[in-house]
Amino acid sequence: MASTTSFLAATQARRSMYALAKESPISNKRIIEIVEHAIKHAPSPFNVRSTRCVVLLGAEHDKLWEHAYEITEKTTPQAIGILGPKIKGFGAAYGTCMFFDDSTAVNDLTPRFAALSGQYPEWFEHSNGMHQYIVWTALEAEGLGCNLQHYQPSITPFVTNEWKIPETWSLKCQLVFGKPTAGPGDEKPKRPMEDCLKVYGN
Template sequence: MVPPTVSTILSSIAARRTIYNLKPVLPTGINLKDVQKIIQAIIKDTPTAFNSQPNRALILTGEAHRKIWEQVTDSIEAESGKKRPASVKNEAFGSVIFLTDDQTTENLQAKFPAWAAFFPTFASHASGAAQISSWTTLEAAGLGCHLQHYNGYIKAALGSKIPSNWTVQAQLIFGVPKEQPGEKTYIENEVKVISVL
């Protein structure tokens, strides 16, 4: 029998969905410090290649969130491309910016030259792991989230607010959900067990 904690974890994984339609507030009983603590714990406990810990994160909210996303919106030429960042600016409470420290990756490459080509990929895997855990946990806390990749625009908008050798990996946008997630379809995708060849 699977212990109840496992069912809880699996339910949280299934409940993590993309929700674009957000209100720029936090759920009752959750404050920004709680969000910061959640992201901090996830950045700390997410495994990384050789325990190198390249993950970095920052949380934008209030005027900073609006300013950065306005800059992203203004940097995009096509009118159709402005829609998403403009909605992030106006409808979300904040955004978690996931980054990786390139210096950490370069140090690993120098230390383990035979693996050098893998380390940038491993750094983005570690960032991805932190992104999905953060998304799952924030939704378990009653927030609504969606994941975006305006990486170059965010890097340019943040300018000297982050070290120049940090790579922007993704943005997790959060607020209070105004809608239920849309219907999702699944492919047939059985996990086979092979015990004898």
């Protein structure tokens, strides 16, 4: 099926790209539509829909990575020589989508399902990861390069205060995106499939 082939081709094309320009081949409206699509359609435990997103564009995106540089330089000065250029590179990109999980979303569940969900917090991590993957893959298919970063918890207080984030939202990651100015680099060798997949039955 063409739709299946298109999806598989998109998953194969998705790679981490770090050489990104402050340009986008698609409109801001289209970027937001992609994030909205993930929020609406990604799986979540008990359909609880606990993933939250904040998209930063223009000066707001710059503000995030300027702070990330400052806090890294302040808290881990020994690492700024390595991390500093990377953070500057994130700031040079077009935008950032921050992913959160809202702990109050389970309040909408029945007491039985709320109690059950509390026993398996990894289910919410799985759902958040699927949201990230959908957005990343869709942006890739639209001609944007992306890379996924995890500068929490050092940037969390700033993020919470600057963009009025509810205290119940837990920051999970930052997806940086922009127009690629170079390829993703050589693919790393992959393990043989027989080491990764077992099939029983016919």
